[in-house]
Amino acid sequence: MQFDLNKFITAAKKPFTASFSFDLSGYDWPGYQVPAPVAGTIAVTRTPQGAEIALNAEAAVKAECARCLAPVQETYQIAQQYTVRPVDLEDPDFELPLDEDGLLDVEELVYQEIVLAVPRVLLCSPDCLGLCPICGKRKAAGCTCQPAGEAAPADARLSILKQLLS
Ligand SMILES: [Zn+2]
Ligand SMILES: [Zn+2]
Known part of the structure; x- marks a missing residue:
């Protein structure tokens, strides 16, 4: 026009x-x-x-x-x-x-x-919130991934070892 x-x-x-x-x-x-x-x-x-x-x-x-x-x-x-x-x-x-x-x-x-x-x-x-860097899903859609480091439950044997060493 x-x-x-x-x-x-x-x-x-x-x-x-x-x-x-x-x-x-x-x-x-x-x-x-x-x-x-x-x-x-x-x-x-x-x-x-x-x-x-x-x-x-x-x-x-x-x-x-x-x-x-x-x-x-x-x-x-x-x-x-x-x-x-x-x-x-x-x-x-x-x-x-x-x-x-x-x-x-x-x-x-x-x-x-x-x-x-x-x-x-x-x-x-x-x-x-963008995409989860671990699973690639939308974070808003309810992915349950935990950031690395917080995810693994503490190993019981390792914590006993730590106590012995300290
Ligand atoms: Zn978005
Ligand atoms: Zn995820």
Whole structure:
């Protein structure tokens, strides 16, 4: 979805609003998936300085817990506002994905905002105990392994020997 921001800033008489649903499943996501279409709205209004953009979207993210590999599903809300001045349309370093003609790539913008919104490390729960280093099972699932050293019951003969030696 392309929005002609250049034309809007110079000529629009009315605000612009649109709903969208983007299939972003094929994008390059850092360590998770966004399999379902991302739905949202974009609203653009003219201001004395240029334009105000309001972006809203909801993304369902699927991943594996970084500690125990259990499936994680989390929904993130995007609610962002941007101010655009005519001079920004000429700026190659401007934060919004605009081409040289002032066309805003709304799909790319939604992708960028999701990447910023989703934490780098996803966990099934904030206090996930991870996997047991002995049996490889999830600790939360009730593994009964004891850390090495505490596990073996004291050998009765050895303790008698210790008493004799002391
Ligand atoms: Zn976990
Ligand atoms: Zn275990």
